[in-house]
Amino acid sequence: MKEKTYVDDVDRSIYDIRNEEKDVYRVQEGLDASIVEKISKEKNDPAWMTLFRLQSLQIYNELKVPDWGPSIDGLDMSHIATYVRPNTKMSAKWSEVPEDIKDTFEKLGIPQAERKSLAGVGAQYDSELVYHNVREEVAAQGVVYTDMESALKGEYADMVRKYFMKLVRPSDHKFAALHGAVWSGGSFVYVPPGVSVEIPLQSYFRLNAPGAGQFEHTLIIVDEGADLHFIEGCSAPKYNVANLHAGCVELFVKKNARLRYSTIENWSKNMYNLNTKRAMVEEGGVMEWVSGSFGSHVSYLYPMTILKGDHSRMEFTGITFAGKGQNLDTGAKVVHIGKDTSSFIGTRSISKDGGVSTFRSSVQVEKSAKNTKSAVSCQSLMLDDKSRSDTIPAMDIRTADADIGHEAKIGRISDEAVFYLMSRGLSEEDARAMIVSGFADNVSKELPLEYAVEMNNLIQLEMKGSIG
Amino acid sequence: MKGVDQKMADKLLQVNGISVRVEDKEILHDINLEIGKGETHVLMGPNGAGKSTLGYALMGNPKYDVTKGDILFHGNRINEDGADKRAKDGIFLSFQNPLEVPGLSLSSFIRNAVEKRRGSRIRLWDFKKELQKEMELLQMDPSYAERDLNVGFSGGEKKKTEILQMLMLRPELAILDETDSGLDVDAVRTVSKGVEEYQKTRDGALLIITHSTRILESLHVDYTHVLVDGHIVKTGDASLIDEINEHGFEKYLDLLKQESETGR
Numbered sequence: 001m002k003e004k005t006y007v008d009d010v011d012r013s014i015y016d017i018r019n020e021e022k023d024v025y026r027v028q029e030g031l032d033a034s035i036v037e038k039i040s041k042e043k044n045d046p047a048w049m050t051l052f053r054l055q056s057l058q059i060y061n062e063l064k065v066p067d068w069g070p071s072i073d074g075l076d077m078s079h080i081a082t083y084v085r086p087n088t089k090m091s092a093k094w095s096e097v098p099e100d101i102k103d104t105f106e107k108l109g110i111p112q113a114e115r116k117s118l119a120g121v122g123a124q125y126d127s128e129l130v131y132h133n134v135r136e137e138v139a140a141q142g143v144v145y146t147d148m149e150s151a152l153k154g155e156y157a158d159m160v161r162k163y164f165m166k167l168v169r170p171s172d173h174k175f176a177a178l179h180g181a182v183w184s185g186g187s188f189v190y191v192p193p194g195v196s197v198e199i200p201l202q203s204y205f206r207l208n209a210p211g212a213g214q215f216e217h218t219l220i221i222v223d224e225g226a227d228l229h230f231i232e233g234c235s236a237p238k239y240n241v242a243n244l245h246a247g248c249v250e251l252f253v254k255k256n257a258r259l260r261y262s263t264i265e266n267w268s269k270n271m272y273n274l275n276t277k278r279a280m281v282e283e284g285g286v287m288e289w290v291s292g293s294f295g296s297h298v299s300y301l302y303p304m305t306i307l308k309g310d311h312s313r314m315e316f317t318g319i320t321f322a323g324k325g326q327n328l329d330t331g332a333k334v335v336h337i338g339k340d341t342s343s344f345i346g347t348r349s350i351s352k353d354g355g356v357s358t359f360r361s362s363v364q365v366e367k368s369a370k371n372t373k374s375a376v377s378c379q380s381l382m383l384d385d386k387s388r389s390d391t392i393p394a395m396d397i398r399t400a401d402a403d404i405g406h407e408a409k410i411g412r413i414s415d416e417a418v419f420y421l422m423s424r425g426l427s428e429e430d431a432r433a434m435i436v437s438g439f440a441d442n443v444s445k446e447l448p449l450e451y452a453v454e455m456n457n458l459i460q461l462e463m464k465g466s467i468g
Numbered sequence: 469m470k471g472v473d474q475k476m477a478d479k480l481l482q483v484n485g486i487s488v489r490v491e492d493k494e495i496l497h498d499i500n501l502e503i504g505k506g507e508t509h510v511l512m513g514p515n516g517a518g519k520s521t522l523g524y525a526l527m528g529n530p531k532y533d534v535t536k537g538d539i540l541f542h543g544n545r546i547n548e549d550g551a552d553k554r555a556k557d558g559i560f561l562s563f564q565n566p567l568e569v570p571g572l573s574l575s576s577f578i579r580n581a582v583e584k585r586r587g588s589r590i591r592l593w594d595f596k597k598e599l600q601k602e603m604e605l606l607q608m609d610p611s612y613a614e615r616d617l618n619v620g621f622s623g624g625e626k627k628k629t630e631i632l633q634m635l636m637l638r639p640e641l642a643i644l645d646e647t648d649s650g651l652d653v654d655a656v657r658t659v660s661k662g663v664e665e666y667q668k669t670r671d672g673a674l675l676i677i678t679h680s681t682r683i684l685e686s687l688h689v690d691y692t693h694v695l696v697d698g699h700i701v702k703t704g705d706a707s708l709i710d711e712i713n714e715h716g717f718e719k720y721l722d723l724l725k726q727e728s729e730t731g732r
Contacts, residue, residue, distance in 0.1 A: 419529050420567040424577070424633060425555035425584035434580075438571025438616070 033057060036181050043149060043184065048161065056170040056180025063174040070298045070327035070356070075244060075272050138197060143228075144190040145201055148217050151188035160188060163219055167250040167278045167306075175246040175274040179215050183248065186216035191226040193254075200229035200262075200448060218249040222257040229260040231451065243271045245296075251279035253287050255309065260288040262447060264455055267296035269325060274300050283309030283338065290446045291318040293330050294458050302360060304333035307341040307369075318347040319443040319455075322355030322387070323462055331360035331392075336369035336402075345376045348442055351387035352462070358390040363404065365397045375405040381439050382412050383432070433463040479543070480505050480641055480673050481526070481559075486537030488518075488525045494535070495521045497698045503641060508667060508674040508688060510709060513695035514717045519677045520564060522695070523645045526675075527561040528554050541641075556585055560639035562630040564646040568618040574629065575599060575613040578636050585637050602635045605665060607658050624655035631662040635670075642666060643675045648683035656682050663687060681709055696720045 036057050040050040065072060138145065144156060151160050170180035187203045203218075222228050232249075245267065253259045259279070267273050273296040279287045287305050305314040316332040334343040349357040359378045380389035391408040413435050421431035437444070437459050444452040481503040488496040495518045503509055513519050525532045526539060528551040538545050546554055569577070579595050596613075603610060606628045618626050627647055634642050644663065648656050660683050666672045667687065676683065692708035693700050694717070701720045702708065 414567070415531070417567045417569060419531075419551055420563060421569070421577075422551040423527050423555055423561050423563075424581035424637065425552050426581060427552050428550070430580075431552075434572050434577070435569060438569055441571035 031057070031060075031178075031182070039182060039184070044153075046152065046157070046161075049152065052165070052170075053181045056177050059170045060174060060177035060181055063171075063177055065174055066300070069300050069329045070358075072272055072274070072298055074297070138199070138201070141195050141197070142192040143195060143197055144188065146188050148183075148186040148188050148219065151219070156188065156190060159190065159221070160219065163221060163250065163252060164217075165248070165250070167252070167280055168248050168276050172276065176248065176276050179217070179246050179248045179276070183215040183217045185214075186218045186247070187220075188218075189220040189228065189230060191222045191228045191257075193223040194225045195223075196227040197229070200231050200260075202231040202233065214245050214247065216247045218247070220250070220259065220261070221252045222254060222259045224255045225257060226254070227258045229262065231448070232261075232263045233266075233451070233454075243268070245271055245273045245275060247275045249275070249277035249303075251277075251287065253279060253281040253285040253312075255282045256284040257282070258286040258288070260290065262290040262451070264292040264294070264447070264451060264458075265296070265299075265301075266294040266458060267299075269295060269297055269323075271296040272298050277301070277303040279303070279305045279314070281305060281307050281309060281312040281314060283311060285309060285312045287312075287314040289314070289316040289318070289332070290443055291316070291330075292440075292443050292447075292455055292458075293318070293320040293328055294462070295326075296328065297326060299326075299328040299330060301328075301330045302333050302362070304335070305343065306335045306337065307343065308337045309341075310338040311340045312338055313341065314343045316343075316345045316347070317442055317446050318345075319440045320347070320349040320357050320359070321440075321459065321462055322349070322351045322357040324353040324355060327356040327358075329358045329360060331358075331362075333362040333364075334374065335364045335366065336372045336374065337366045339368070339370045340372075341369055342373040344374070345378075346442060347378050348439055349378070349380045349389060350383065350436060350439065351380070351389050352383035354386040356388045356390075358392060359408075360392045360394070361406075362394045363396070365399050365402050365404075367398045369399055370401060372399060372402040372404075374402065376407070377405075378408045379439075380408075380410040381436065382410065383436070429463065433460050436463055478504050480507075480541065481675075482538075482540040482543075483526070484538045484540065486525065486539060487535050488521055489533045489535050490521065490531060495698055496525065498537070499700055501693065501700065503673050503675060505640070506667075506671045506673055507690045508676065509691045509693065510684060510689050510706075511675060511677045511693050511695055512679060512709070512712055512717075514721075515679065517695045518698045519679075519695055520645050523561055523643045523675070523677055526554075526643060527551055527559060552584075555581075555637075555639075556587075558585075558640035560634050560637055560642040562627075562634060562642065562644045562647050564649065566618050566626045566630055568616070568621075570616050570619050572617045573614050574617050577617050578633055581633070582636050585639075599632075599636065602632055602662075605635075606632055606662050608632065623650045624652065627651060627655070627659055628662070631659055631666075634666060635662060638670050639672060641673045641675065643677065644683075645677045646679070647676075648678060648680060653682075657686075659683065660686050681713055684709060694720050696724050699724060 033054060036053050040053050165180055168176050170177040189201060191197060220230055251259055251261060265273065281287045289303050291303065293299055293301060303316065307314060314334055318330065318332065320328050320330045322328040332345045334345065336343065345361055347359055349359055351357040357380065361376050363374050363376060365372045376393060378391050380391065382389050389410055393406055395404065397404060413432060417435060418428060418431045421434060422428060437456055440459060444455050447455060479502050483499055483501040486496065486499050487494055499522065511519055511522065521532060525534055528549060534547055539547050541557060541559065578599065579590065583590055599613060600610060603613065608628055612625065618629060621629060630647065647659055651659065664687060667674065689706040689709065692704050692706060694702040696717060701724055
């Protein structure tokens, strides 16, 4: 009775499913112009993209790795094969997807998720889309949902060229430059003016090959008065070799449009997740982020919203769970440019078993942003004495009439609350898991049911242990 | 031999000479107490006498260290059992200050606990019906079922929620720690109605910890114990309650003083 609970490290076996590599093509492990050219040629890029990649590579070579966040010393770019392709072509039918790949996806629950009223599935296996299916009724509304490679060459090629890496430029930081040079895969979504997509579109990414980076690019344009919910779920198998994820997400929310972008990221615990996400919101537009960060060894993730148009709004709801050996540096950024704009950033973070969770926020109010409202709230829960939680809020306010709020709370699970739940028959483990799940409900109640259930399962998995 | 076993079984709870320490301080000294099936016991005493400590120790709060003596439930020693095990075996503690758990709805919490107690799944429909019935009895707004456990509940609502859990979990022994404190007259009446229901329809035993007597007015009481300064100094029947109401605890404090002077 008096003994303390030992909460075991996560059993990630469900998520760490690995297939034998059967890749037909794999570039050598370093990164130079010849590799980038090879990738470009292999992908049959238009000429401007080849040039873009080479320019990005040059910027990549000039920029330094960030020196302000968690250490990424374990990352050695000269040993990361940047591009891996599975031996299958794009497929529109589930039955045509190879058995071993299908098996892995099935274990991750993708077909079930699709059955449950999700509009389309774009599942990425290594660097290429292997399965892609957009429900007919969505396509009938004029909504374009396709992989980036197809978008680059198809009907919307000009639109892609106009927007691609204009919001996140390769010069932003070293990993944005890397992304520009070697990006591969990802989704392109265009919602025409006034179209309201009733069911959420979803995309499921995962990494498979050891030592392979993943650099998928997501470009979403929600045109005037349109409405979209896009869900991205990530999960990766576990390997000993350091893995890198440097994806890029660019979201354009036009006048009076609304976009909700939900992600549950669940990377394996050797992953360096250096992802860049950014949204530009025009007049009267609404951007909503729902973000769950699980897994990975190190994460740098601060989705940014630029409230460019007057009366535009953003809301960011996030949860981060840092367990043993994890250093997750997450948060959100917002730039107010338009008048009467408002932002709300509400995050929760959990750290356990020596995990480090850092919340970073940045609120920038430009001179033009009269009558800005902004509130930042961050709550942290530390599950033991070994774990750590930090809050680093930054604010740069250049107007006199801004209404700005910030609150941060750091706490622990109270022994009395655990005893209270146990006195009703719940085990200590269940009691703690329930308290932690409850703490994470800011995100789970914003997610569609099946994702909320999956997130809850993830938390239960993270909390699993034994009494004794 | 058979006769002895029978007698043991009638004794739901036996507390044999326990002392309880919190951190470095011994709060309870050599407590003896026996509660039979369906009996209602009242534990009275001035503030700081150690009444709540006894409740926590019986429920198995790890901060309350039983340094000496045995606690038997159904004749089995439970000193080493965790609170969850004791709850599943049929002990319940109504908290004086129920804790708030954000993000955990009252109904899913109770359903989870009921399933643990009964050891089987319960159909959602059946559960909801049962919960609704008990909430009606306690004059609780049905919307509370979907609210986060105790979050933003008033003092009275929290206490009703405790009694609701008791009715749903159907323990064999319920310890009510100051369930009547901080409640207005109407709320006390509603809460005692719930307790009466438990007494009558569940044949549940009760240990009612209180320093007032309002909750006892409509309840049948079998035994009354007076706890002063960590000692049970007197045990009697229901009439002891009236006596304390009239004369307070002073007499017992003096009694204890004398005893310690004579080298007890």
